[in-house]
Amino acid sequence: MQYSEKVLDHFMHPRNMGEIENATASGTVGNPVCGDIMKMDLKIEDNVIVDAKFKTFGCGSAIASSSMATEMIIGKTTDEALDITNKAVAEALDGLPAVKMHCSVLAEQSIKKALNDYYTRQGLMTPERKAKLAFLEVCEHEDHENCTCAEQ
Amino acid sequence: MSITFEERLRESMSLPRVYFDHAATTQPRPEVIEIVAKALQDTYGNPSSFYEEGHRAVRLLEESRAEIAAGLKVLPEEVFFTSCGTESDNWAIKGTAYARQGKGRHLITTTIEHHAVLHSMEALEKQGFEVTYLDVDYTGLLDPEKVRAAIRPDTILVSVMMANNEIGTILPIREIGAICREKGVLFHSDAVQALGAIPVHPRDLNCDMMSFSGHKLYAPKGIGLMYKRKGLRIDRLIDGGAQERRQRGGTENAAFAAGFAKALQMSVADMEHESVRQAALRDRLIRGVIERIPHAKLNGHPTRRLPNNANFSFEFIEGESILLLLDSLGYACSSGSACTSASLDPSHVLLGIGMPAEIAHGSLRVTLGIDSTEEQVDRFLLDLPLIVERLRDMSPLYSDFKRGKLHPLIPEKGGTDIRIEGQYNLD
Numbered sequence: 001m002q003y004s005e006k007v008l009d010h011f012m013h014p015r016n017m018g019e020i021e022n023a024t025a026s027g028t029v030g031n032p033v034c035g036d037i038m039k040m041d042l043k044i045e046d047n048v049i050v051d052a053k054f055k056t057f058g059c060g061s062a063i064a065s066s067s068m069a070t071e072m073i074i075g076k077t078t079d080e081a082l083d084i085t086n087k088a089v090a091e092a093l094d095g096l097p098a099v100k101m102h103c104s105v106l107a108e109q110s111i112k113k114a115l116n117d118y119y120t121r122q123g124l125m126t127p128e129r130k131a132k133l134a135f136l137e138v139c140e141h142e143d144h145e146n147c148t149c150a151e152q
Numbered sequence: 153m154s155i156t157f158e159e160r161l162r163e164s165m166s167l168p169r170v171y172f173d174h175a176a177t178t179q180p181r182p183e184v185i186e187i188v189a190k191a192l193q194d195t196y197g198n199p200s201s202f203y204e205e206g207h208r209a210v211r212l213l214e215e216s217r218a219e220i221a222a223g224l225k226v227l228p229e230e231v232f233f234t235s236c237g238t239e240s241d242n243w244a245i246k247g248t249a250y251a252r253q254g255k256g257r258h259l260i261t262t263t264i265e266h267h268a269v270l271h272s273m274e275a276l277e278k279q280g281f282e283v284t285y286l287d288v289d290y291t292g293l294l295d296p297e298k299v300r301a302a303i304r305p306d307t308i309l310v311s312v313m314m315a316n317n318e319i320g321t322i323l324p325i326r327e328i329g330a331i332c333r334e335k336g337v338l339f340h341s342d343a344v345q346a347l348g349a350i351p352v353h354p355r356d357l358n359c360d361m362m363s364f365s366g367h368k369l370y371a372p373k374g375i376g377l378m379y380k381r382k383g384l385r386i387d388r389l390i391d392g393g394a395q396e397r398r399q400r401g402g403t404e405n406a407a408f409a410a411g412f413a414k415a416l417q418m419s420v421a422d423m424e425h426e427s428v429r430q431a432a433l434r435d436r437l438i439r440g441v442i443e444r445i446p447h448a449k450l451n452g453h454p455t456r457r458l459p460n461n462a463n464f465s466f467e468f469i470e471g472e473s474i475l476l477l478l479d480s481l482g483y484a485c486s487s488g489s490a491c492t493s494a495s496l497d498p499s500h501v502l503l504g505i506g507m508p509a510e511i512a513h514g515s516l517r518v519t520l521g522i523d524s525t526e527e528q529v530d531r532f533l534l535d536l537p538l539i540v541e542r543l544r545d546m547s548p549l550y551s552d553f554k555r556g557k558l559h560p561l562i563p564e565k566g567g568t569d570i571r572i573e574g575q576y577n578l579d
Contacts, residue, residue: 008476011473011476012161012477012480014546017545017546019551028548032509032510032513032549032576033508033509033510033575034509035470035489035498035509035510035513036470037547037548037549038548039548039551055546055547055548055551056546056547056548057468057469057470057546057547057548057549057550058470058473059470059471059472059473059489060472060473060476062470063473063546
């Protein structure tokens with residue numbers, strides 16, 4: 001198994017790694033038992049993501065996926081960020097090995113979990129937004145067996 | 153100002169690479185390569201052929217077998233060449249099961265065996281055999297009395313490895329073998345990691361069968377061995393010609409057999425000196441890691457371990473990331489993390505010694521060899537703390553710990569004999 005140059009670049013030189021003091025919203029997905037946890041902090045002004053920072057416990061592709069995800073959402077509106085898929089994250093990294101696709105899923109989910117936090121806190125949740133966040137109901141990693149990231 | 157990872161990354165470009173994964177495979181010794189190359193060139197005949205080229209090949213093969221037998225202190229007719237350690241394990245286990253199923257269909261092994269053993273056992277379970285998987289303790293040791301207690305009237309085979317490939321623990325197989333003898337049950341041991349590193353004499357160890365592999369002791373890949381006690385009949389797995397006294401078909405690889413014999417002879421000759429030298433390096437490495445890196449522990453047994461094996465867990469970080477950063481600084485190592493395998497589960501060995509998954513993910517195996525030096529170990533001790541620190545800075549678990557939201561499972565000062573209790577209590 002070998003990573004693309006881009007994955008290695010983001011792993012070796014992660015962008016936007018860290019935490020945002022007084023973040024507008026944040027979301028953590030994953031589970032230490034599964035071996036990966038991603039935390040995404042967002043600073044949002046007028047529905048635009050002006051800053052994003054991540055912290056990740058996980059393998060090379062998990063770190064690279066979260067780094068790439070922050071680059072993809074900074075400057076986007078929250079609704080645009082809501083539409084970012086794991087596939088887009090993986091493609092931006094010039095692909096991930098098949099067994100590592102779940103890392104991009106976690107990256108997508110960390111964005112969504114933070115946005116869920118934002119919409120809920122700001123009273124901005126709509127049925128359309130809620131529909132796009134439906135996975136949060138099933139993917140709480142209560143146990144390893146039902147870990148949805150495992151299905152990718 | 154202390155040195156940074158970025159500085160070491162730049163400096164490492166001009167440094168030679170360091171191979172610290174000798175449990176995965178080894179570079180064949182130059183003397184072995186020479187013998188193998190010469191044999192491939194000059195002794196290419198088929199050992200079964202009835203002319204000079206064939207006779208020469210069969211001579212080389214049988215001389216090699218005799219040399220190996222002398223190294224193992226067994227009879228030449230007890231040594232069988234196979235393609236690898238995995239084949240030997242498959243043959244010993246399945247061959248015994250098929251030959252003895254009239255007597256019983258129960259086998260006993262441990263939870264920390266190599267997959268060659270575990271998956272052979274699972275294959276037998278699918279065919280209606282019953283397998284007992286014995287638990288080991290947190291250091292990887294198995295109480296021989298557990299084997300005695302598990303033996304039933306229908307038990308036909310016990311298989312327990314001599315030394316574990318991941319954590320390096322040396323199991324008490326002589327005592328286990330004695331119990332099997334007493335109970336009249338056959339005993340097989342996978343000694344792939346042990347051969348060449350510590351004395352391995354199947355008879356002294358009360359083994360009926362033992363598996364070995366060439367490439368773990370500086371011989372080429374593609375050759376393995378099985379010791380099988382004289383007179384013991386088990387079923388053949390590789391059907392074909394009458395090679396290996398009709399017990400393993402396939403044209404013999406005389407060149408690699410000669411390479412194996414040379415490698416074993418050199419390892420045995422060097423062993424007294426090398427095992428002490430490598431154990432000293434290993435202990436320097438272990439001491440250095442535990443001293444310099446907080447929340448780090450040695451996995452496996454504190455003292456009863458292979459002279460070349462060190463296996464650590466670092467809390468709050470994941471093993472594959474450690475390997476990638478080590479690779480970038482010039483080191484080849486290995487991890488029991490799930491992310492380095494195709495499955496989502498961390499190493500069955502680390503789980504088998506009772507380690508919680510969240511700690512097993514952060515494991516690192518360093519295995520030394522004849523080419524390892526003190527200089528390499530000291531360079532490693534300079535770099536590893538930078539890598540661990542870098543990954544901890546990225547880890548949300550570490551920030552939680554820093555904020556007092558997470559109670560660490562490995563104490564700050566770490567150690568070589570720590571049993572991890574419990575697991576994370578998040579939120």
